[in-house]
Amino acid sequence: MALQRLTRTRYQIVRQLVEVKQHFIENLSYKCNTLKKELREAEGSTTVFSAAIMDLFTQDLSLDDLANLPLKDLAEWLQSKRRGRFKDPEGLAKTIQRAVRSSYRLDQVMSESIDMILGILVREIRSLEKAVKDCNQGIEDLVQTVPEYQCLTSIPGVGPVYAAGLLAEIGQIERFPDQTSLAKYAGLTWPKHQSGRHEAENTPLTKKGNRYFRYYLIEAANSVSRHLPEYQAFYRKKYQETPKHQHKRALVLTARKFVRLVDTLLRNHQLYTPPRSVIEK
Structure with missing residues (x-):
């Protein structure tokens, strides 16, 4: 019974996480409507749920700020977020800036609303991911019996x-x-x-x-x-x-x-x- 409580709770949390991630994608498409497509076509392992990507698009930077950021600076920032684990940070930076430059711009009121929503959703995603991790640990400890x-x-x-x-x-x-x-x-x-x-x-x-x-x-x-x-x-x-x-x-x-x-x-x-x-x- 104890194991079942944990595994069923994990199932519910995973479902919540999937729903919140879908909501995040929908709202991110308002801010940068071509980002998901550009990342997919780049054939890398980076997705919109990468910690670096979520951090980048929830900072106080407009799309124009990102588009005009020197490529080297953006690549170095990305590497700092992944502790040097990106294989091609400059290529990723180019992909991001290409997506940013080809995306339409929102008016200020809409942009501020989307930024607020994205920030809320990122915090919720990270909270749910931690909850899944905690459940996994509890399950692993108990199932061995x-x-x-x-x-x-x-x-x-x-x-x-x-x-x-x-x-x-x-x-x-x-x-x-x-x-x-x-x-x-x-x-x-x-x-x-x-x-x-x-x-x-x-x-x-x-x-x-x-x-x-x-x-x-x-x-x-x-x-x-x-x-x-x-x-x-x-x-x-x-x-x-x-x-x-x-x-x-x-x-x-x-x-x-x-x-x-x-x-x-x-x-x-x-x-x-x-x-x-x-x-x-």
Whole structure:
């Protein structure tokens, strides 16, 4: 029960964080409407949620101030915020100034309002990020007392937080007759939508089941698909099968496949071992 309180609270905080970040992006687009696009096209790892970017656009600097700032000074300022970890600070500075110069200008009243909102949202983002970090630490400390913990963390890509989220909702695996009932508990089942011999390609989920369990299954499956070739190949196959909702569909189907692995390891009290073909390589 204590573990479940922590994992469910974390879920709620993460949802709040996603919502606040979306609100931040919407308001940032008023101040610098091309920044997100320019950062994405620069193909770097920096996003609008980088601490340096959030600090830069919540300071008492107008867009004209940023546009006219010497490139070297802006690059040095960015590096100071990341303690020298930007690989190409001058390139990032150029990207930012390009976005600033191509963005439309707001009138003074609107600009002041947006600046105030951005400042509030940045403080809220940082507060929520700290809350998630605190939850993670509490979860990691507590989950180690659960015997089945090592069964799930033996899977590459499944850390203590995801393992805890799964275990907190499953409880005793013996409650479920088989992996199908476990998937149903998560709501990873689909009703049949058929018309004659045609079956819908994008049949929606039943939207029933335990939302906390479903969340941690999908998050864990997403991580596993980046670590295990078998799951990566499965995800890509499902991604390419349809032109609509590709990522969401592929990820949910990968999570459904992942349920079988979770069920097997917990039911047999065993650690993950790679498929024979992987071992032989």
